Amino acid sequence: MKYTQLLAPIISIRKLLYPLAxxxxxxxxxxxxxxxxxxxxxxxNQLRILFLLKEYAIAYGxxxxxxxxxxxxYEKPTVGDIPQNYKPLARGKYAITDPWGxxxxxxxxxxxxxxxxxxxxxxxxxxxxxxxxxLDLSKPIPQEFIDDETKCGKxxxxxxxxRYAWKAIRIPLLMLLFLIELVYHIIFExxxxx
Numbered sequence: 001m002k003y004t005q006l007l008a009p010i011i012s013i014r015k016l017l018y019p020l021a022x023x024x025x026x027x028x029x030x031x032x033x034x035x036x037x038x039x040x041x042x043x044x045n046q047l048r049i050l051f052l053l054k055e056y057a058i059a060y061g062x063x064x065x066x067x068x069x070x071x072x073x074y075e076k077p078t079v080g081d082i083p084q085n086y087k088p089l090a091r092g093k094y095a096i097t098d099p100w101g102x103x104x105x106x107x108x109x110x111x112x113x114x115x116x117x118x119x120x121x122x123x124x125x126x127x128x129x130x131x132x133x134x135l136d137l138s139k140p141i142p143q144e145f146i147d148d149e150t151k152c153g154k155x156x157x158x159x160x161x162x163r164y165a166w167k168a169i170r171i172p173l174l175m176l177l178f179l180i181e182l183v184y185h186i187i188f189e190x191x192x193x194x
Contacts, residue, residue, distance in 0.1 A: 038131070039141050041099045046117055046137035049073075049096060049104060052089050053115050059089070063108075063115060070096040070106045070117075100124060104137075114138070121145075 052073045057063050060083035064072035068080050073090040076082065090096055097103055098119040105118040116138050123132040130148030135141060 038099050039146055042119070042135065042137055042141065045095075045098065045104070049117050049137075050115070052095065055089050059083070060086075064106065066106055066108060068106075070104050 049070065053063055056073060062081065064070070064077065065080045068077040071077075073096055074088050074093055076086045076088075093103075100119075100122055102119065102124050105120075107116045107118055108114065109116055116136055118137070119135050120126055121128050121132040121134055125132075126134060128134065129144065131145060133142060133145045135145065
């Protein structure tokens with residue numbers, strides 16, 4: 001019996017492991033990083049909203065009031081000073097909603113009168129810990145929010161096991177692929193065995 005017949009299962013496994021390794025690498029990195037971290041989304045949203053608020057002030061001579069809120073960037077206000085010839089500046093509600101689908105809250109600093117953009121976090125209610133912290137996007141995002149991998153401290157046992165199991169299996173799986181590839185090259189590519 002030739003060695004190639006004995007090693008035929010390795011060749012079959014090798015063909016299956018390439019797509020598996022690709023999925024492990026891609027999905028593992030997406031899972032580990034959350035693809036686009038919430039912190040980055042919050043910062044991008046803050047910059048976009050501040051730009052839209054400045055555009056609103058240029059177009060209509062003033063910022064929208066707290067009463068009108070950020071929805072005034074997307075829909076014609078119904079309260080307060082309603083601008084003449086109103087045209088929406090935001091292309092969609094997504095531009096003024098937080099990563100959890102809620103409208104950002106517009107407040108003005110009592111001293112500087114600068115606009116502040118607020119969100120209640122993942123739980124959509126005042127107060128909270130971790131990802132449920134209330135955030136003022138004009139201030140740096142607290143480390144407690146960044147470090148929290150759970151859902152406001154309410155992660156289930158299965159979610160926790162899944163998170164840690166995924167981290168534990170990625171490296172051994174990639175090492176197994178490397179080992180199979182190494183054996184394949186030693187045996188078949190170097191013509192070590194006829």
